[in-house]
Amino acid sequence: MHLTSFLLPWLLLALAVAVGFAARLLPLRSKAGIITLSALGAFMLLFAVLSNLFTAKDRDHLERYKEQALQAEDWKYRHLDELTLILAQFKPPSEADQALLKKLISYGWLGNNSKLLSAQQAHEARERLRANYNPVKPMLIKGVPTNVDEHIVKLALRQVGFTLVPYQADEEPYTQVNIIYYGRDMTPLEVKLAALTLMRAGVELKAIKPFPKDTQGNLRAIKVDWNKYYDSRKILDVADIETVEQFK
Numbered sequence: 001m002h003l004t005s006f007l008l009p010w011l012l013l014a015l016a017v018a019v020g021f022a023a024r025l026l027p028l029r030s031k032a033g034i035i036t037l038s039a040l041g042a043f044m045l046l047f048a049v050l051s052n053l054f055t056a057k058d059r060d061h062l063e064r065y066k067e068q069a070l071q072a073e074d075w076k077y078r079h080l081d082e083l084t085l086i087l088a089q090f091k092p093p094s095e096a097d098q099a100l101l102k103k104l105i106s107y108g109w110l111g112n113n114s115k116l117l118s119a120q121q122a123h124e125a126r127e128r129l130r131a132n133y134n135p136v137k138p139m140l141i142k143g144v145p146t147n148v149d150e151h152i153v154k155l156a157l158r159q160v161g162f163t164l165v166p167y168q169a170d171e172e173p174y175t176q177v178n179i180i181y182y183g184r185d186m187t188p189l190e191v192k193l194a195a196l197t198l199m200r201a202g203v204e205l206k207a208i209k210p211f212p213k214d215t216q217g218n219l220r221a222i223k224v225d226w227n228k229y230y231d232s233r234k235i236l237d238v239a240d241i242e243t244v245e246q247f248k
Contacts, residue, residue, distance in 0.1 A: 115202070118238060122199035125242040129192055135161025139186065141194060142167075143224030145174045148201040156201075160193040162222070179207040179227045185219040188246055194222050195241055206233045208247045 093101070142165035144153055154164050167173050180198075182191045195205055207230040211218050 118235075119200050119202055121238040122196045125238050126193060126196035126200060129189060129196070129242065130160060133160065133189060133193065137220060138163060139190060140165050140221040141224070142221070143174055143177060145177045145203065145224065147175055148198075148203060153197065153201050156197045157194065160197065161190070162194065174224070174226055177203060177224045177226050178205060178230050179209060179225050180205060181209055181211045181223040181225060182247070183211055183219045183221045184214050186222065188244065191222065191247055192241055195236075196238070198224065199238065204235045206230045206235055208236070208241070210247070
């Protein structure tokens with residue numbers, strides 16, 4: 001197909017030259033001249049139509065190749081994020097973290113502490129929901145607090161399809177958060193995955209609400225925030241988040 005597309009313009013040029021010679025050598029009003037010029041003209045028209053057809057097919061193939069290249073690029077970066085997340089999760093704790101864990105154990109902490117169990121339950125719920133989930137439409141998220149391992153949490157959010165929006169230069173990063181605001185076009189499953197990703201990192205969410213006002217920039221977005229109105233409320237239950245049909 002590619003060879004044909006390459007040769008057709010040259011064949012058209014050869015036919016044009018042939019028409020020029022025929023016009024000079026044959027009497028235009030003679031029967032032979034009329035037949036020759038008509039045949040050459042018909043061939044030129046045929047080759048022009050074929051050239052357009054092959055060009056259109058090549059354009060379709062090029063678009064298909066571009067789409068496949070984009071899919072391959074997306075696959076590469078998605079799996080690169082997966083590998084980076086696994087490596088980050090297996091990184092041994094720092095000496096300071098190990099010392100803190102020893103202190104907590106010495107204070108009487110156990111593995112069945114409610115906060116630790118909540119984080120584990122959030123992870124298990126997230127994995128159940130993620131099993132049949134495939135991110136399709138782009139989503140934004142902003143407001144990851146500084147009291148979590150930002151590198152791991154950001155990779156985990158990217159794992160479920162979110163694009164992280166960084167804090168602006170004049171914005172103070174949150175050290176504590178207690179609420180998630182979500183856009184009108186976000187599905188409950190997408191909101192759940194964002195909430196559970198944060199909760200398994202130890203974030204204590206107390207409310208999940210839609211944005212008070214829809215804007216063009218927040219329809220497919222989530223904002224992690226702190227609201228003093230919700231600070232006195234109880235922490236959301238993992239099981240409730242996993243099973244709720246619609247957040248209100």
